[in-house]
Amino acid sequence: MSRFRANLLLLITAFIWGTAFVAQQNGLDHVGPFTFTGFRFVLGTLVVLPLGLREYYRLKSQGGSIQTKDWIGMLLCGLFLFTGSASQQIGLMNTSVTNAGFFTGLYVPMVPLIMLVFWRQLPHWTIWPAAFGCLVGTYYLSGGSFSALNTGDVWILGGSIFWALQVIVIGFVVKSTQTPVLVAATQFGVCAILGVSIAIPLETIELQSVIAAGPDLLYAGILSIGVAFTLQAIAQRHTPQADAAIIMSGEILFAALAGALIQGERLTTEGYIGCAIMFSCILAVELLPLLRRRRKAIA
Template sequence: MSRLQSGGLLLLAALIWGSAFVGQALGMAGVGPLTFTGVRFVLGALVVLPLALREQQQLRRHGHRPGRRDFAWIVLLGLLLCIGVVLQQIGLVSTSVTNAGFLTALYVPLVPLLAWVLLRQGPHWSVWPASLGCLAGTWLMTGASIAGLSTGDLWVLASTLPWAFHVLLVGRVANRLRGAYTLACGQFAVCALLSGVLGLLTEPVSAEGLRTAAGAILYTGIVSVGIGFTLQVVGQRHAHPADAAIILSSETVFAAAFGALFMGDRLSASGFAGAGLILLCIVAIQVQPLLQHHFRR
């Protein structure tokens, strides 16, 4: 898969995730954050399960079977996914779709830093200004003021560290397993189990509440988890983690657009400037290798 193809898959995943912020916010009307996360990740796991089973059959024919370490990596990624999603979901109770979308993007500068410190994997120099540009764009979109941060904003901010670790590792683990669908299904199942059990223990669950949240659960489970997160795993098998983080940060722009369309969120002039800066950084990180190749010829 080429760089542009993997980038296209990641951009599509970002579009889907951006649209899902609306469903995640609306779903809180019927169930708690943990229950909502558990049910939608069960749906996501079921969506990708047939692909994972077929993939495992093909791998076994070639003598590849997952070992204990492989399962440990799947559990770790499922745990990181669960923590990131649940913290974000709790934040959406008391913050806007637009704020949640853009604050989530703060994991972008963390990914190349973690890759450099933990994996000794230095990204191309252009990743650093692009990451800082995404950070500045996020700052502009949230009003350029820490004083304006709500409790919900702080919950979303807390989710950026597990998101950064997840983006850093998911492509490497998928390549280790030789199976993107196996990893996707496995991490969804782990996330569903953890959040579902905690939800049953700590949150009130009723049939009426589930009916109220049914539409949001179906959309975010089937489309956002089953399709969006699976596209991320497939795309990241062929992308540098830092590059992937920058492309995935476009979900913030899509979240703002869908928030304005369905939730009445509105951006200020600085917000539009921030959105434009993030988009510029995303385009730059994709165009840079093409220009470098052209001038070397």
């Protein structure tokens, strides 16, 4: 596959993930957050599971195996992914698609900070100004006052911590097993089980409501989880990390665009400033360490 086609697939992936925030918010008109999360991941699991099983049996045919610690790691990935997804879904009940997209993106600078605290891995120097910049961006996006952050914003911000933890743990597990699709299918399955299990006692699940939320569930489940993940897994094998970092960051811009065009959301001048600052900081955290490694490789 050419680099151009790979980048195009990543752009499509970022578009699907960004616009899925609209489907997630609209689905809440018909079902509860845990019901939506559970059924969304049921659909996503059904799409990815056949590919994951194929990868698993291929590994076994080559004499490989999955260790117990790796299965535990996959379950942990699922727990973190579910917590982040459920927090995001709850947050969307009380915040905008634009805020949800940008606040979720804060997991990017959180990853190296968590790695520093728990694994003593020194981050690239850009994390410090970027973290401060994201704080400033959050201030402006909230309208120039942290007190203006509503409960939905707080849920999204809290969920971004678990998105960061999921990214860290899945990196370890995939490196250990060399089975990215199997890992994804397992964590999606965990999310599906947790979501439905929590929804049954806490929310009223009616067939009519699930059918009404059907288009949003199909988009957020089959496209956002199943198809988009598969496209990402394929494309990132054929394009440089820097390309992937830039294009995938477009997810938050697509979320803002979808919020404006579909949901009719509008930002204040301070909001636009906050978005610009946060997007610049997220890009810096992803790209500058890659550029440094490239210079070292050339030298």
